[in-house]
Amino acid sequence: MPHQVTVSIGGRDLILETGRMAKQANGAVFAKYEGSAVLATVCCGSSPMESLDFVPLQVEYNEKYYAAGKIPGGFLKREGRPKDKEILVSRLIDRPMRPLFSKEFKRELQIIPTTVSADQINPPDIVAMNAASAAVCVSDIPFAGPVGAVRIANVDDELIINPSFDQISRCTLEIVVSGTKDGITMVEGGAKEVPEELLLSAIALAEPAIKKLCEAQEQLMALAGKEKLPLVVEEKKLERRQEMWDFAYPKMEEACFVKGKMNRGAAVKAVKTETAEAFADDLNEDNERLFNALMEEMETKVVRSSILDKGVRTDGRDLETVRPITCEVGILDRAHGSALFTRGETQSLAVTTLGTVYDEQMMDNIDGDKTYENFMLHYNFPPFSVGETGRLTTGRREIGHGHLAHRALEAVLPQKKDFPYTIRVVSEILESNGSSSMATVCGGTLSLLHAGVPIRKPVAGIAMGLVSEGDRAAVLTDILGEEDHLGDMDFKVAGTEDGITAFQMDIKIAGISSDLMKRALEQAKKGRMHILGIMNATLKEPVSDVSDFAPKILSLKVDVDKIGAIIGPGGKTIKAIAEQSGSEVNIDDNGTVTIFGKTKEKAEKAREFIKAIVEEPEVGKIYEGTVKRIMDFGAFVEILPGKEGLCHISKLSRKRVNSVSDVLAVDQKIPVKLIEIDRQGRLNLSYIDALEAEEAK
Template sequence: MIQRVTYKIGDNELVLETGKLAKQANGSIYAQYAGSAVLATVCASSSSQEGLDYVPLTVDYNEKYYAAGKIPGGFIKREGRPKDKEVLVSRLIDRPMRPLFEKSFGRDIQIVPTCISSDMTNPPDILAVIASSAAVTISDIPFHGPVAAARIAYIDGGYVINPTFEQIENAEMEIVVAGTAEGITMVEGGAHEVSEEVMLGALDKAEEFIKIMCGLQNDLRALCGKEKLPLNPVKVELLNADSIKAEAYPRLSEALFVKGKFERRDACDAVKTDLSAKYAEQLKDEVQSKLFNALFEDMEYTILRTTILEKGVRVDGRGTEDIRDITCDIDVLPYPHGSAVFTRGETQALAVCTLGTVFDEQIYDDIEGDRRENFILHYNFPPYSVGEVGRMGTGRREIGHGYLARRSLEPMVPSREAFPYTVRVVSEILESNGSSSMASVCGGTLSMLHAGVPMKKPVAGIAMGLITDGEKYAVLSDILGEEDHLGDMDFKVAGTEEGITGFQMDIKIAGVSTEIMSKALAQAKRGRLHILGIMNKTISKPSAEISKYAPRIETMKIETDKIGALIGPGGKNIKAISEKYSVTINTENDGTVTIYGKNAKCALGAKEAIKGIVEDPEVGRIYDGVVKRIMDFGAFIEILPGKEGLCHISKLSRTRIANVSDVVKEGQKIPVKLLEVDKMGRLNLSYVDALGEDAN
């Protein structure tokens, strides 16, 4: 039986419908708003595993080209591996939903939201979040939802809920907020230096919409929701739990405060090893072993949080607002165009900036349409950064962290018109213990400034954390990996001295009050300014010159009626210049000429050659000419590409000569002075006048 619920947003209705499509899934929702539609399904495996310490959830958002009436470009006409955008939307759905599943359910869960219609006006990602949550909500899979999301844009001093693509382009700030009816659990977005107050206002607007969407899903569940499947909790308890805890707790209370990431981990592992040896016979049982490990994590969780809340002391000895030591180095690599190493405590990023031409731009072929980006940021997290052995490659985490760093820096990257280069930043994480994405923002700024990119302002980022017991709370600046893992919030803020440019927050509790958010934003601003101050001591302005190894791009404006002369018959002139100087030349209809050379010498040489073609010969000016033809009465000399003049035999020497070839030869380069341009446009040249009074 088909069931549906609707809600009017602006001129269109948001529709959630079930019972018609994909009926064999545990839950299926067809969601539509205007011309955009998403089909979201959820399935759970039939078998359950006991004692899992994680939720085996997979979210696979995908977009079909047919949704926008397109056929995939390239040789292969089938949709292939997930594009970065699809990975990012999958993470957008996964992050707020994952904490609301029960680990004790023990079954593999797969959510597949598919964009099957796109009007290329309304983004489908928010629809995908709502549809995915609704599919789980009405299914038989246990879920502490529903979840909803809203996109908020700040445009001309006002907030717009779920803006169109065009409105997003013109927004000063654009964030995606997700949460439950109880509160916000995730925020992600970028901005052009907005204030903390503007950010808080956007969160309030989003929360209103989220509550409405959660209510809509509950209405649908009331109509057709399935009875939930049973959980599969561990039915046994850890034997000797009290004895193990009594012996381990005081030792862990000391081990957790050993200085140094690996030293601290070794100290904790030593306690665990001693206890596991003492209870080795008991721990031969797999379930007992899992419960033993869970007890140790619970003890670490309690010790870390209690010490922070009661004493204000963190595991590395810092206070709640203290930031680890920071060092910044630039010009660390000899050949790349810009390089920097940013180190904050035990997190280190090598950021490398490469300058390219328009031909190096990133081309995207999405269902919204083709587009190009001249700023690219790639983030790599090799396993050695945490002292481990593992597979190399780009996973969802790398794509997500790189996207956050790119969004944080992008508002301060100059426009194509101001700096006609393609800029690629690569962040190689060499060490990691807390917020490598924000280290990438800081390192990216340093490397771009070193490369000579005229950034509008430097950008820095900081990761904040939260510990709360429901009554007391502590906001932590510059969190460690342990504080991220055992804390209640991971909150990253990037920006300039003037305002916020990038923002991401994941909350593990029901919600965060406005008081906590205000304190966290204010504390993050102080931390950001502190980091910017240290970075500015190393480099605060772009290098005066770009690297000699970087391509050189020169732009010039010519009269539109000179474009034909520059190109020449069949492209003869422009091809000749390109070959001679090893450059690529691009001309626009408005007379803009862009020259892409492998170095400054090539680009500037080509620029002078183009000036020669498009500029009118100037009487009285001395030109470097090339002898093209020798006649009995003189020599024809090319002074500009395609422009020749006659140097009469009488102007080749101050003494009488019998033959022109006695003075010049074809192909010879000689200076000549333009004496006049006659009524017929002919150029009269003089060799002797170019040589001065002492010439023969």
């Protein structure tokens, strides 16, 4: 029997329904928000896997083209592998939900939210986030939810809940906020240099709406929720656990403070090995997992206790110190722009490449018409960056980190009309020990400046952490990888000297207070300013000109009625311009002509061709003409493409000329002066006047 609840969010009703569709799944919810609808399902493995010591969760958000009344492009005409947008939404759903599943459930989990209707007004990703949580709530899978999610945007200086696509395109701040009834657990978004206070206000506006969404899901659970499956109670116990703790803990206290990530990792591993050898008679394959858990618990306690009790971190820093930073530019000779940014043991080689309009990325999704993106940022995380072997792949992590850095830098890029290049930034992570995405932002900024891209202001990023127990809490600036893994928060903030451009916050605990969030933002701003100071000392302004190896782009504006003349019949004229100049020419419907040349000289040659086509003949001006035809009474000379005039025989010389052929020949290049345009628009030229004018110079 179908059950349904309705909750008003942002002035529109979100309807959550279960019991009508996908009834063989462990849980299924059909969510509708105006004309956008998502079917979310969740399933789990049939039996527990005792060896699992993590949450094996998969989230596979997908959008069907039929949802927007479209047929997919491409040869096969069907949906293919996940698009970047689908992967990013999957991560949005995964991150706030994953910590709420128990490791003791020990079954594979798969959540599949499918957008089946898209009105192209209301973004379906927020609908999918709430539908996914609701599906798990009504299922028989244990879950410490529900989770609610809303989008907040600042449009025309007003914060609104769940903006439309049109409103998002006009906003100065856009964030997705997710949480439980106990507090905020995730924030992600971008902005156009907004102050920290505006971000806090947006999060505060989201909290009541999230609580309403959680209450609605609880109502649906009360109507149709299934009895939860049992957790796997750990019956095995580690013999001599306390003795192992007493033996290893003092050694672990020393190992956790060895300088250097690789050295510290080796020291921790040595303690583990020494303890295993000392208690070899008590360890076997059956309790290996319990032993590993004990050692991780020990490391966690050492790291967290030192931070809370002493304010000292594993690399010896206090809570607010940023690791040593070095910045270099011009690392690669042939790249259009390059920079090497190193912060502690995290290093990004950022490379900027400039292309033409033909290099733009086409975006085809269900949100609206096809669009073209002229800024791309790609993040690569090879296994050698953490001293490991593995395959070179582009996974969800790479796409997510790249998207965050893309948001951070996009806010300061010049408009296309001012800098008509397609821009691609690639960040190669060469070393990683915490916040490589923010190193990408810093390195990306420097490489853009080195490429001559006139960004409005430099952007820097920093990652903040949190360790909390009871009433005690420590906010960490510029976190290490282990502080991310063993801590309670990963809060990345990027921005300029004047405001925030991108941020992402994930919290592993129930939630944090607004005061603690404000403290983290203030500390992040201080760290950001420190990093910007070092970056600015290396390169603060874009170099004066783009690389000699970059394409040269020139633009000019012509009257719309001249477009046809430039293109010519069947594109004959524009093709001839491209061939003769060695450049590519693109014309927009508004009359903007963009020329792409491999060299400046080739681009300027194409521009002269085009200017000649659109130029109107000017009386008194001297032109370099070409003799096209010779008649008894004179010669017809082409002074501009498609524009000929008559040079009468009397205008060839001050002396008598018996035959035009005595002076001129067909295809001869000669200077001529336009002396008249008669009432019928005919051009009268003079060869002798042009010669005399040139001699007089």
